[in-house]
Amino acid sequence: MSATTFVAVTTARSGTLRRFASQEALLAVAVIGLAIVVGFINPRFLAARNLSDLLLGNAYIAVAAVGMSMVIVSGNIDISVGALIGVLATLSGSMAVAGIPIALCWLTPLIFGVAVMAAQGAVVAYLRIPAIVVTLGMMSILKGGLISVTGGKWITDLPQKFHLADLNLFGAPMPVVIMVVATVLAALWMRYSAAGRAIYATGGNAEAARLCGVNPRRTVVMVFALHGLFAGLAALVYATQLRVIQSTTPAGLELTVITASVVGGVSILGGVGTVVGSTLAAILIAEITSALVFINVSPYWTDAVRGALILATVIADIVRRQRRAARAWKR
């Protein structure tokens, strides 16, 4: 077991650049190719209005997937993110309606997101409880808590100034700006900073990382805290886009976010993957969902397609890893 892990890690390094290019290029080709094919079948799909709606409406998923990718690269998982985004969006919206200064309404989800996730990360890292148990428990706490506190009431009459997502920066809509900036900054940070590399080291082999002077526990807490920041940002984009905030958690959001990360090339075994891939994947998934409508497939099939997509990617990832390990073993 340890021998194969070692081999997988060493070969991963030699092929890193090539695979970065290929996974992202593949997704970019898929995003454009799908648009062309669907555009042929139904030209209305390519209408500027539809494409911009598609991008704006799903930017928050890409933002959340940036944090999720970090968590998965570090060898963990988080299934509480959907519930957390619901809670943070509701919190932010209720504060705005209550007349609290807008800047504070925008800041609070970020702070709360970091706090909740850092706490989960600490339990995972220091008390050594598997992330799946902690985040499964947290999901039900957040979900149940939200409904029992708000009673599922809708938040309406949001002040005009609250809608951050309606603003434009240098002519680009805010959700897209946030998505691009978050992705690029996170990608550069993960690629070039020591702390970013520590995430890959921890996910690849925590024991080896420790021997190289990385503190895997602190890294895990940091990763979860950052994930919380991105979840807060996602909640902010999501909440400020809506005219009415339903104070419930968006159903199945955690699955969409995990799918984006995994399809984006983040290896579910940890240690490999980039956030550029996950953002492209989030766009691709949104595109597929929209495309189904335009080629007259019932939207009720969306989840099945998403499920098949994640399953296929996972299997491809595992098979690819095993092949590579076997090849290196022979050498």
Add this chain to the structure above:
Amino acid sequence: MKPVRRMPRWLARHETLLAAILAIALIVLGAFAQVFLTPDNLLNQGRLMTEIGLIALPMTFIIITGGIDLSVGAIVGLCAIMLGYSWNTFGFPLPLAILFALGVGALAGFMNGLIITRLKVPPLIMTIATLALYRGLAEGVSQAHSVRGYPDWFYVLGQGSVFGVPTQLLILIILIVVAGVALDRTTFGRTLYAIGANETAARFSALPVDRTKLIIYTLSGLASGLAAFVLVSRVTTTRMDMGMGYELDVIAAVVLGGTSIFGGSGTIWGTVIGLVMIQLLKNGLALTGVKGDATIVVIGVALILSVLIASSLQRRRE
């Protein structure tokens, strides 16, 4: 070295501790709400916990081997839809539709097991993927339509009773005994512990690791199918969102019952106590005026706390 006075072994067991907590909880809740300790209420709670209980049995097997199955709730939804849909739309006779639904459940579990054992995909990831896929299939096939209007005999399982005991509770009790004996007294059961304690060692001991795993994931799917049948029969309708969130209740019951999430230890009796505890907690809270949504908060807290306590106890022992 000074001789240390130790507690008797049986007293220190997780199950004993749980049973004590359960007894205390019963008395406290009974004191708060008059109806709580009546036979009618308790039997009714037994009826309500059966679906979770049926799935918790194979889930105990799976968690003992160090695996997990998050797709059970989605399989319940898929099987419920298959039952209603094959009867209503394909025109299957109802008994055949029931068998078909059970078969779909077993097949769904078999798929999980096959890919987990053949391609070595981690169970957590595999079943997250199939959670999305199976729920998506239920949604796509049903187009979010519900099916109702089953014949009367269909409701015997979910609403009838034998000698005053709810039918499905009897089935659950029989299966609990079968699962308990299988885990404790058969080579199959002991193989599960061996896999959970050290999978490589189990392989080198010529134990059929892959075949055993394949069997337990298939059983998990089959049990989810059976739970779907019981559930549809109890609530008289079929919807694609059935069984949503079951994985939380099932895993909470198993882990609360002392099965280690890291594999290698656990018992069916523990799971049964965990199951009863969760159901009574839900019921007791509801009777004392806590809303339904707040109870899932309690389950989430119970899940995290029980793993925390179990792992800190284990660390102290080491």
